[in-house]
Amino acid sequence: MSLNYTPKTIKHFLKPKNIGLLKNPDAQAEIGNMVCGDQLSFTLKVKGGKIQDIKFLSFGCASNIATASIMTEKVKGMSLAAAKKFNWQAIVDELGGLPRQKIHCSMMAVEGLRKVIAMYEKEHPLTKKVFVGLKIKKNKR
Ligand code: FES
Numbered sequence: 001m002s003l004n005y006t007p008k009t010i011k012h013f014l015k016p017k018n019i020g021l022l023k024n025p026d027a028q029a030e031i032g033n034m035v036c037g038d039q040l041s042f043t044l045k046v047k048g049g050k051i052q053d054i055k056f057l058s059f060g061c062a063s064n065i066a067t068a069s070i071m072t073e074k075v076k077g078m079s080l081a082a083a084k085k086f087n088w089q090a091i092v093d094e095l096g097g098l099p100r101q102k103i104h105c106s107m108m109a110v111e112g113l114r115k116v117i118a119m120y121e122k123e124h125p126l127t128k129k130v131f132v133g134l135k136i137k138k139n140k141r
Contacts, residue, residue, distance in 0.1 A: 006097055007096075008094075009036055009095045009096070009098065013062040013066045014067070016058075016069035018054060019055065021057065022043040022054075025044055027043070027117075027123060028042060028043045028116060029042050029112060029116035031115055032063065036104070040057070040058055040059075041056060041112075042112050042114045043056075046080065050077055050080070051080065052077075054113075054116075055072065056068045056112070061105060067098070067106040067108075071091050074086065086113060089106075091109060
């Protein structure tokens with residue numbers, strides 16, 4: 001039985017983008033699927049609230065590699081807030097579709113992205129600037 005992969009999926013499987021490990025990442029996370037046994041590992045660099053760089057390692061199927069590849073390509077440069085809303089349907093649409101039994105691969109890529117962002121936010125909590133915009137008037141005496 002052969003799966004009906006789109007040419008774009010096959011392209012990202014054979015020549016994945018953003019594969020590897022970042023040096024000195026701001027965060028890293030792993031995610032796996034107990035049913036199929038596939039895994040993804042992400043490293044992330046953030047600058048100014050945006051994804052400066054993201055790389056992945058795959059221990060999985062062709063869809064696992066292709067979905068992580070297209071997703072990392074799309075979220076690079078995105079704000080963390082926007083990247084957290086990036087969903088599996090966007091990956092499937094970008095690839096021109098995925099076989100039904102491989103949809104979970106795109107879901108795992110998104111879960112991994114959200115996990116590495118969560119790790120970053122946990123390690124780099126936002127500091128609230130309470131007094132921004134507050135003007136202090138000097139007393140004229
Ligand atoms: S078969 Fe499980 S991630 Fe692809």
